[in-house]
Amino acid sequence: MNQAGQTNQLFALVDVNNFYVSCERVFAPKLEDVPMVVLSNNDGCAVARSAEVKALGVKMGTPWFQMKDLAKKHGIQAYSSNYTLYGDMSSRVVEVLRKFTPNLEVYSIDESFLQIETVLRQYVDPTSLGQIIKQEVKDTTGLPVCVGIGASKTLAKLANHLAKKYKPFAGVCDISSMAKEELYQWMTETPVGEVWGIGGKTAKKLKDLKIHSVFDLMQVSPQAMRQQFGVVIERICYELRGVSCLQLEEVAPAKQQIISSRSFGKPVTSMEELAESVATHAARGAEKLRSQKSVTGALTVFVQTNPHKQFEPQHHQSITVALSDPSDNTLTLTTAALKGLQQIYKTGFKYKKAGVIFNLLADKPTMQQSLFDDMEVKGKSAGLMKALDSINSRFGNAVIRTAAAGTKQDWQMRSGNRSPNYTTQWDELPIAR
DNA sequence: TCTGGGGTCCTAGGACCC
């Protein structure tokens, strides 16, 4: 919530239009204006649609086989997805955006929030900043973006929706500078289900309460919404009123869960095939684990039959295997996953999907941390000082500089009023050779 | 006769996002 005296925040949401489709078009300009979709793994369903295809009423996630007739009729081109390419293009976009402000949150592969009130004075107004961003991304990466600007993330999202939907905005919509009457007009015209965080289920319940538009939701009492729907919807109400409740998350927090799973192109029945898949997923997960410097304390293995085949016997089962020691080791994790699979596999089913989930993630202990753990000096100031002294004598006194953790008072209390000369940021310590 | 009550922790499941 805004504190009195705090600078009013302003958020910009930059979102690439039809991201996967636009990426493909950058490298195949002849596809410009051609109706096209990008398909999911196994070419199952549409995960990105060009504007032309959206105009035909094709919904996100429509199975390719269901739209084949339509595709034939309108010449819709289908492309298999290339996530490596999209990931690379995404980084390039973020690189451009960082030139405008370091206060940036990469929200998804094709969206970033920028906090812009601090850089605004260099520009005529928010809209012109938005236009410059849009042009710069286009010039540098070839990708088209829309920019939405508002006093909260939710309003920036709404503004982005308007920028995409209504041509006169020319790709940039600034809600914060809009006259109240105009904003309320847009809010009245926009269905409540378009609000970020209001999904199908909630939209339906809201409609039963005669809350149909964004404007309706902004008007109701947030407290009443909290009672009926919980804190999430309450927060959305405040955000729509311009009270920012969701702050920028500049550093992505470490994942709490890592999933690797995939559907099979064809039904799988044998243990051998399942085992191969599960082993692959465990190994992939282990890589992800190591890349964020975590270890996992438990993993879940699951197998599923095809839920769309109503008349075939169904078997959805999972098992969670606890590890005696948290690990990021491929062999350990693969072995545990296969052990789990043996427990849940049953013959006679046509499996459609299998995967591995790592739970109970924790930071991987660094060498320095285990040193302190072993010496049992953690939290004991005298022993801690001694240990730090010994590190200083090994690496030179300049190595350990300041007490970065906690306040100065905090440190002095724990260390008997000595000055904060030591770091508790273990990552900064060098590793002995 | 009459069987507490409040707290924490964990898990499953729902709802939502892209």
Place this chain on the structure above:
DNA sequence: TCTGGGGTCCTAGGACCC
């Protein structure tokens, strides 16, 4: 014939404790 692959947060309810 053919239907994605990730994630997050919140809540309710059960287990358990004193």
